[in-house]
Amino acid sequence: MLKDITLGQYYRADSVIHRMDARTKIVGTVLYMVSLFIFNNCICYALAAIFLITVMALSKIPPKFMFRGMKSILFLLLFTVFYNIFLGTGTVIVKFWVFQVTYEGIVNAFYMLVRLFMLYVGSSLMTLTTTPNQLTDGLESLFKPLKIFRIPVHEMAMMMSIALRFIPILMEETDRIMKAQIARGADLESRQISKRIKSLIPILVPLFVSAFRRAGDLALAMEARCYHGGDGRTRMKEMKFAGRDVAAWFVIAGYFGAVIFCGIYFKGFTDYLVAELQTGLELIVAFVKGIG
């Protein structure tokens, strides 16, 4: 039952985006996220959407696959929309108790919705096209300069990749322990939440014990194979920037420049939109009243 969970959401395909260096993808994604949040206007979002759709098309990932995980952030989306609509500040339309609906709030809610949606799609594009291992390697290489501050970058990356390796093994183990405890009469499917939480203990304790034992064994096996930290370590698959990465950098830089330009040039756009919304709504209200 627990085996069905797939880890990481890597989608195997052969595309330019897949073959790109992990570092390019990580930095590109971060820049993209920044671009979504530095400006608050429709034209920038349109640019971001065009960029996103282009990358999506290049990555050859079926859109259906992309939106499959959308459910998990649905609550977050609803909450943000609710928060912005009912708790915003500005010109008030309706007010009751602590809640107030404002014109600015409605526009902001719409913006946040678009932002979060694109944020989600953008970051999952990265995880869909990069294997967990490439990701850790990329992160290790990017954070290497932090070594000056004595931050154990290599060790952290090594921990991450070992964790990734052991998640499926520990999942299987949990499955086995659960079955063993059920066989001994443990009630794991009780309706009562307190009982259910209590029944986790006989699963977690053996799981932890076994995890520690595995960790000890693994440490020994790593030492036996000459592991002595990141110093003097080489790699079989070296990360190399290729022509496509240079091209990608130009595209990302161009995109980022365009967003900054639009952000500054169309600065008043949001205020204009709020004003438009206000007049529009007032017209509707007047119309409704007129009918009444």
Place this chain on the structure above:
Amino acid sequence: MDERIVDIDQITYEYNRLDEEGNVEGTTKALKGVSVSAKRGEFITILGANGSGKSTLAKHINALLFPTEGTVTVDGNNTADEDKILEIRQCAGMIFQNPDNQIIGSIVEEDVAFGPENMGVESKEIRDRVDESLKAVGMYEFREASPNKLSGGQKQRVSIAGVLAMHPKCIIMDEPTAMLDPQGRREVIRAARALNDVEGITIILITHYMEEAVYSDRIYVMDSGNVVMEGSPKEIFSKPEELKKHRLTIPQVTQVAIALKEAGLNLPDGILSRKELVAELMKLKECRHPDGLKIRLTDKVRETRNELRD
């Protein structure tokens, strides 16, 4: 160059027993003056029941544990010399019991590359070594698979490839087949024998399966921290009584041969494999019945025996 690649000289290993609060309760001697040596290219088996100290001994050869007394020399280097530890670990690779807990990479070839990567070998050469090692254990087709999808025997062969890629002169296998099914056991032992035969790598196999010990050049038997028997498989397995004292048995084939001999068949001592037993049975022309009657094996009987063999 010294003929002996591994030389363990009179080692003792003590560890502290702790009570529940972590205070030292006393010391336990896991090894009590053990001497074991292996020549270059030899296939050595160390037999012993649970708790006999054989795994502790194995960890000394790889400089994972250090003797309280005595010395361990691997390829001319003393394991007590801290500057030589990496060299020793490269020279004497180690395979552990649980295949899951010794595979570090999430892809087969990345795991095999782990050792050479630690040694600082150049990228291109690592690639060559990985391919070559995977081919040597017959796992080349699985190079891009996830270790989780492999069987126990396959995982253990990947571990062997991981050690091979470090170009060791000696491989220590600490009960590599204990968690495998018969099929996996055969795969691993076959791989070990091939490395010994073809590449001339010294193998030190630690096991409690008697059948696996049959192929070795020399056997050491351990019991409660001491080496109690030493000799060729034939010598060791012709003393079932003594083995029994050390909580060990003899291979099934040998048991059958002894039983047949007691029943009156004229068989020699020290039959270790099925092939040998069949060959010896084929040579028989007559057998002695316990009552003293001589029975000639007729052609008919020999024919049936041939059929049975096939």
